[in-house]
Amino acid sequence: MRRGPIGRGRLASALLSAVTALILTGCSGLPTAREMGDMALLRTLGVDNSPAGVAVTGSTGPRARGLQGEGEAALTLEADRTSLGSACLAMQGQSDSYVFFGYVDQLLIGQTLAEEGIRPVLDYFARDSELGLGAQLWLVRGATAREAVAAGGDQGVDSRLETIRKDSEMGIANLTRTAGEVYTDLLEMGSAYVPALSPAGEGEAVLAEKGYAILKDETLVGFLEGEEAKGLELLAGGAEADILDMETDGEWVSVKITSARTGSDLSFQGDSLTGLKLRCRIEGRLSEYRQPLSVEELKKLQTAVEKREKTRLEGALEQLRAWGTDCTGLGARAAMTHPARWQGIQEDWPEWFSQVPVEVQVEVKIL
Amino acid sequence: MSKQSEANAPHPRKEPRIPGPLSLERLKEVFADCADFSKREVYLHGDSHRKATVCYIDGQARSERLNDYVLRPLAQDPMLATAPESELFDLMERGALYAHGCKRETEPDPVVMALINGSCALFLEGRDDCLVFPVATEEKRSVGEPENEPALKGARDSFVESLRTNTSLVRRRLRAPELKIRESIVGRQSLTPVDVLWLDGIADPDTVALLSRRLEDIDIDGVEAAGNLEEYLVDAAKSPFPLMPYTQRPDRFCQGLLEGRVGLLADGIPLGWLLPGTIDQFFKTGQDRAYHWLVASALSVIRWLCALITLLVPGLYIALVTFHPEAIPPKLALSIVAAKQEVPFSTIFEVLIMLLAFEVIQEAGLRLPGPIGATVSILGGLVVGNAAVEAHIVSPAVLIAVAIAGVAGYTQPSQDFGNALRLWRFLLAILASLGGLTGLALGCAGLIYHLAQLESFGVPYLAPFTTGTRVPRGHPSLFRLPLPAMKWRDGPIKTRNRRNQR
Numbered sequence: 001m002r003r004g005p006i007g008r009g010r011l012a013s014a015l016l017s018a019v020t021a022l023i024l025t026g027c028s029g030l031p032t033a034r035e036m037g038d039m040a041l042l043r044t045l046g047v048d049n050s051p052a053g054v055a056v057t058g059s060t061g062p063r064a065r066g067l068q069g070e071g072e073a074a075l076t077l078e079a080d081r082t083s084l085g086s087a088c089l090a091m092q093g094q095s096d097s098y099v100f101f102g103y104v105d106q107l108l109i110g111q112t113l114a115e116e117g118i119r120p121v122l123d124y125f126a127r128d129s130e131l132g133l134g135a136q137l138w139l140v141r142g143a144t145a146r147e148a149v150a151a152g153g154d155q156g157v158d159s160r161l162e163t164i165r166k167d168s169e170m171g172i173a174n175l176t177r178t179a180g181e182v183y184t185d186l187l188e189m190g191s192a193y194v195p196a197l198s199p200a201g202e203g204e205a206v207l208a209e210k211g212y213a214i215l216k217d218e219t220l221v222g223f224l225e226g227e228e229a230k231g232l233e234l235l236a237g238g239a240e241a242d243i244l245d246m247e248t249d250g251e252w253v254s255v256k257i258t259s260a261r262t263g264s265d266l267s268f269q270g271d272s273l274t275g276l277k278l279r280c281r282i283e284g285r286l287s288e289y290r291q292p293l294s295v296e297e298l299k300k301l302q303t304a305v306e307k308r309e310k311t312r313l314e315g316a317l318e319q320l321r322a323w324g325t326d327c328t329g330l331g332a333r334a335a336m337t338h339p340a341r342w343q344g345i346q347e348d349w350p351e352w353f354s355q356v357p358v359e360v361q362v363e364v365k366i367l
Numbered sequence: 368m369s370k371q372s373e374a375n376a377p378h379p380r381k382e383p384r385i386p387g388p389l390s391l392e393r394l395k396e397v398f399a400d401c402a403d404f405s406k407r408e409v410y411l412h413g414d415s416h417r418k419a420t421v422c423y424i425d426g427q428a429r430s431e432r433l434n435d436y437v438l439r440p441l442a443q444d445p446m447l448a449t450a451p452e453s454e455l456f457d458l459m460e461r462g463a464l465y466a467h468g469c470k471r472e473t474e475p476d477p478v479v480m481a482l483i484n485g486s487c488a489l490f491l492e493g494r495d496d497c498l499v500f501p502v503a504t505e506e507k508r509s510v511g512e513p514e515n516e517p518a519l520k521g522a523r524d525s526f527v528e529s530l531r532t533n534t535s536l537v538r539r540r541l542r543a544p545e546l547k548i549r550e551s552i553v554g555r556q557s558l559t560p561v562d563v564l565w566l567d568g569i570a571d572p573d574t575v576a577l578l579s580r581r582l583e584d585i586d587i588d589g590v591e592a593a594g595n596l597e598e599y600l601v602d603a604a605k606s607p608f609p610l611m612p613y614t615q616r617p618d619r620f621c622q623g624l625l626e627g628r629v630g631l632l633a634d635g636i637p638l639g640w641l642l643p644g645t646i647d648q649f650f651k652t653g654q655d656r657a658y659h660w661l662v663a664s665a666l667s668v669i670r671w672l673c674a675l676i677t678l679l680v681p682g683l684y685i686a687l688v689t690f691h692p693e694a695i696p697p698k699l700a701l702s703i704v705a706a707k708q709e710v711p712f713s714t715i716f717e718v719l720i721m722l723l724a725f726e727v728i729q730e731a732g733l734r735l736p737g738p739i740g741a742t743v744s745i746l747g748g749l750v751v752g753n754a755a756v757e758a759h760i761v762s763p764a765v766l767i768a769v770a771i772a773g774v775a776g777y778t779q780p781s782q783d784f785g786n787a788l789r790l791w792r793f794l795l796a797i798l799a800s801l802g803g804l805t806g807l808a809l810g811c812a813g814l815i816y817h818l819a820q821l822e823s824f825g826v827p828y829l830a831p832f833t834t835g836t837r838v839p840r841g842h843p844s845l846f847r848l849p850l851p852a853m854k855w856r857d858g859p860i861k862t863r864n865r866r867n868q869r
Contacts, residue, residue: 035714103697
């Protein structure tokens, strides 16, 4: 019941330990309080290179000024400085509010910056306490990130980009990548793919999907578009809601792809690598047709779909092999069954990937 | 010693309270200046040589009983006029008078106490001893419904102010002779009877002995409030958390006795305490065993969850909005930013002021009579709250956070426990406003440390969660298992018999 001298001693030692632990954490004082009402929450950040060094553009998206004043124009801040950090600091000074970077969900990288290397940008995002690597990463093709951010006008571009991301989750838009995923791929595999966008239309342009940008050793090596982009999605295991319009015996039939999975395996002869086998399993269903298909017609259709998907896969693979970029991690996935042998070829895998014979198998099941 | 220091020194208890031999004159001295002290002289069967004096306290004794059972036989029984004077007392003690009890007393202390409790004292001329007959009135509040613990599916009686009525309510439910009731008198001036109840063979005898000892050690003027017992029986001064769970409901009280706890009832207080008190007792309601076990379990989890909500929400709001805005989902952050625009005060100030306003409105509602109290609550809560938001004095998000915390607090079955949570809510909000989530986490750690060091009659307060491997555990505290599966009494309360069913 009553606390004796031992109890008091324990309490004192517990408090002492707590204070010591607090000091050891490196805390130099209490955290700083900031009022959210005075904050401008940046949602989109665009980064380009510029004569000064780096051009950074930030946009808040539509803002609310009090409960009755909803719908105020997005705040766009721009700064050109020698480094990303100094540009961000300069943006702080341009606003009458505290610019808060913790809500940056979309990161746009200009094509010219990507050609020079995006690693410094990702490094900065990884180190900054507010930014982090959770933002969606997009590469702006044929324009600067600043132009892409400006394309949103008063409403900003974050809602458009958020829509694309949600469409992607449902399989009806390009695959999306977070900055963290791209950063990890670059560090682990030396290459990565990033969805590409391009402002389309006059005046207040709309950001449209424009295939995928392929990065190798942190720099842009090229883009995959159209059928090749679809092939990349098949390799990466996406493209779930693709619709193929096929012609069988003069009739147009639509096949809706419901799932696609690509597995890879390495072939060895002794310890030497002899080939890479890819097996793509696709499931789909007939979505539109004029007359019910007979069994023979269905088999023909399956063969036609297999051929088309194989062409897509081979197209994407050919391009990726030419660049030496296994950005979908085919080698790493195949290595799961050959861990010891993989250690021997892992270092030189990009070269192996370009040279080793690839066998592609496609199995299509139409329900 | 000066008069002042003499008055400040502890007064020793006087034993006996009324010194000297017993006599009618002594009794008159004791009750001098007592307007309600009455005495009646009666000639035994009209014999003026044989005079009896009956003393009683007006209002404590019931007139009909006094008249019919004592005064009428004294005045009309011819045997009392003819019997030898030396045998009169024996005759009266053995049945000449009709009262159901009779005691011969020779000391003034028990006679005075008996008169105060409603008995009458009969003196015969020439004798210094007296006979005491119980003729007490039974005027008391009738047994009503438990207003603080309403029953939807269960017994509707509740404890009243009369101790003996309360013990009878318990005895009617637990008819086993193993139900033991030990009485102590507490309070120098109030002389309040306080009963300790337990089931012999189930309850821990050490707890019974400890409780009895602590009751004997209480040396106060009177027992007028529950705190007069609670704050003396447990070391309640160092913690706002209640250590003695209580109930108004006899059925719940009996359930506690069956679980092996020791009960405590005090005259004048319509409550029953169950000891030892562990934290899970404050989350249980009288309805837990009446509802289906799944429903009761879900409600129990909600109550625990609400305790966390009422404790943490204001602090969490301050910490997130002021120090860690990045942890708030973007859309919610945008709403908070919009709501916070044009509000002149800081979030910390807003939350603390709103918490304070909430307490003020609640206190004002409680102090006023029912209908006016409800009006004040509506006026304070709705009108002032709405006006404050519209005038941009406070942001709606703060109002919602404080209201959620307040309403969640009302789910606590124990008002005392809810009050302790309210106090800690303030403390955690202040800590969060100093150090954000770090401050809040430190506050929570402090709270756990505080709860972990509490004990109630030798049982850890957090016993349901913290008992070691050596102590047999009871059933889960967060859930109510199906009753056939609840075969064991709680281990930490050291019951003598752990199995409660076949």
